[in-house]
Amino acid sequence: MEMTLLIGLDAASYILTLLLVCIGLVIIFGMMNVINLAHGEFFLLGAYTVVLLQQYALPFAVILVTAFVFVALIGLIIEELVIRRIYHRFLDTILATWGISLALKQLVIILFGPGSQPTVAPFAEPIAMFGITYSSYRLFIMGMAIVITATTFLILFRTRWGLTARGVIANRQMASCLGVNTRRVDRVTFAFGSGLAGLAGAIMAPLMSVDPQMGVGFLVPAFLSILVGGIASPLGAIWGASIIGGSNSVVAAIWTPVIAQIVVFSLAIVVIRLMPDGLAGRKKR
Amino acid sequence: MKSKYSRSLTVLFWAALAGAPLFLGGWNLGLLSQLMIYGIFAMSLAFIWGQGGLLCFGQSLFFGIGAYAMALTTKGMIPGVPAITLAGLVLAMILPALVAGLLGLALFKGRGLYGAYFGIVTLSAAVIAERLAINWSYIGGFNGILDVPPLRLEWGSWQIELYDPLLFFLVVLVAAFAAFLVLLKLERSAFGTVLRGIRDNETRAAFLGFETAEYKTVAFAVSGAVAGLAGALFAVQFAFVSPAILGFALATEVLIWVAIGGKTVLLAAFIGALAVKSVENVLSDTLGQYWLLVLGLLFVAAVVVLPRGLLAPFLNLSLPPALRRSEPLKKSTTT
Known part of the structure; x- marks a missing residue:
């Protein structure tokens, strides 16, 4: 019983972590049709923000906000310098963001060295419940993932800006004809998606070994998640992360983490092949 | 767009490579062989990406399978296959071609995958293969396979081992030139024309009656075989195979070489690999950690500003006259 609960909690933790990474990815992919392979490095930048700012003993909440804003700004700059020029060349966006990811990772190595950096969790006492103990910081991450996802959905579905953005997803030309400044929507979307990656990195930093390879x-898993879930709707990210994250944790608990990855990745490829629109996607692209 | 001099440049380049042993000593010759092996690998990607429009993020998968096939065969670790060089080379081309063909059939048939989906799926396939190799103790696991024997030519009782850098260089040169000619021939055939048609507009090609999935699968298998050949030569030169050559890092590197050189022209991709790798050899000492940063930014710049690559405009050979008109297309649609 306790074992099941523990596996369940681990699975939930991995799912929500994955969701945290995916949500920014799916917004950029779904809305702008840009595959952002530099997403892992935005995650990395968020984590290193924590490394840097914790040296000044700032409150953790401030650090999280700073990570979001800082990485969003980086995203804005990259959008302006690179992505803007290649929107119409879909495959080239993959290559360009791949190059950006190489450069960013190397920049981090130059600035901080290839080794892993220490970070301190703001709180770490284990919490006892239902007969098991679980890390309170993990529970915090799970809570944050839910809050961030919910906030993102509220913004997308309940605000005027969200309406505009969804209008641009549905029909870019029509939105543009109706007076929407699609350029600005793109810019804000990319910055927002990047910022979310940074925030995810910052939240995860105390749990992971913060080194230049952590984004990879x-x-x-994140890309397979959003493809399995379907990119036509941000809801797909929830589906995908649940399936990839959940099955990965369960298989890993039964066999080994490596076998889990092999099995889950292979199954994901089959699912993507059979359902290119993803589980949540009814819309034909 | 093609340059007036592209044909002469192509001939000149191969002649220069063939003449290289006159000027280079053993060590540098070995280095050049290594660069040419990467060049063969780059051509395999340029064929599938530049002609077929399939952005394969996991080309290292086929390179790695070829390398493992060569290492396992020549070390006599595959039951039933004689431990000779020739068997290794053949297997190193057939196995990746098979894997690519099956993967292609699975991915392209029916409502197939395209574009970014294909890229991410091939990337995942390479990652899966790397994990598998790490966990498969028979093929060496994490440590890979050491002491891969050198090439050995046999004629009955006569045999010679190619330890000498010059002989190995000649073998690689022949392999590179053969790969170049075969891929070029395919590119300049009716098959290549259809492939480019599919690249430019798959729906239209399908409406014209071409089984686009089959064309793409065959092209993918050919590309896999060439990548496998490069992998086999790599295994022999380094006498060593490790799971790393199946995965992420090498797949990325080859994309960069081809993107910088130019994906639509085989020789441009070949020289792209040679150029980037030799610049890396020279500059990585002086630039140190900044080299990868520069390379990443250069790659981004090449993609954004020069999507055709730096060298492709100078080396683009014109099509044979028969293919410049559209007869082959018309003929095969009516039959």
Whole structure:
């Protein structure tokens, strides 16, 4: 019983972490049709913001906000310098963001060195409940993932800006004809999606070993998640993260983490092949 | 767009490569062989990406399978296959071609995958293969396979081992030139024309009656075989194979070489690999950690500003006269 609960909690934790990474990715992909392979490095930048700012003993909440704003700004700059020029060349956006990811990672290595950096969790006492103990910081991450996802959905579905953005997703030309400044929507979307990646990195930093390779580990599961879930709607990210994250944790608990990755990635490829629109996507692209 | 001099430049380049042993000593010759192996690998990607329009993010998968096939065969670790060089080379081309063909069939048939989906799926496939190799103790696991024997030519009782850098260089040169000619021939055939048609507009090609999935699968398998050949030569030169050559890092590197050189022209991709790798050899000492930063930014710049690559405009060969008109297309649609 306790074992099941523990596996369940681990699965929930991995799912929500993955969701945290995916949500920014799916917004950029779904809205702008840009595959952002630099997403892992935005995650990385968020984590290193924590490393840097914790040296000045700032409150953790301030650090999180700073990470979001800082990475959003980086995203804005990259959008302006690179992405803007290649919107119409879909495949080239993958390559360009891949190059950006290489450069950003190397920049981090130059600035901080290739080794892992220490970060301190703001609180770490284990919490006892239902007969098991679980890290309070993990529970905090899970809570944050839910809050951030909910906020993102509120913004997308309940605000005027969200309406405009969804209008641009649905029909870019029509939105533009109706007087929407699609350029500005793109810019804000990319910055927002990047910022979310930074925030995810900052939240995860105390739990992970913060080193220049930490973003790569999330890249493949995150992309498979959003493809499995379907990119036509941000809801797809929830589906995808649940399936990839959930099955990965369960298989990992039964066999080993490596076998879990092999099995889950292979199954994900099959799902993507059979349902290119994803589980949540009814819309034909 | 093609340059007036592209044909002469192409001939000149191959002649220069063939003449290289006159000027280079053993060590540099070995280095050049290594660069040419990467060049063969780059051509395999340029063929599938530049001609077929399939952005394969996991080309290292086929390179790695070729390398492992060569290493396992020549070390006599595959039951039933004689431990000779020739068997290794053949297997190193057939196995990746098979994997690519099956993967292609699975991915392209029916309402197939395209564009970014294909890229991410191939990337995942390479990552899966790397994990598998790390966990498969028979093929060496994390440590890979050491002491891969050198090439050995056999004629009955006569045999010679190619330890000498010059002989190995000649073998690689022949392999590179053969790969170049075969891919070029395919590119300049009716098959290549259809492939480019699919690249430019798959729906239209399908409406014209072409089984687009089959064309793409065959092209993918050919590309896999060439990548496998490069992998086999790599295994022999380094006498060493590790799971890393199946995965992420190498797949990225080859994309950069091809993007910088130019994906639509085989020789441009080949020289792209040679150029980037040799600049890396020279500059990584002086620039140190900044080299990768520069390379990343250069790659972004090449993609954004010069989507055709730096060298492709100078090396683009014109199509044979028969293919410049559209007869082959018309003929095959009516039959």
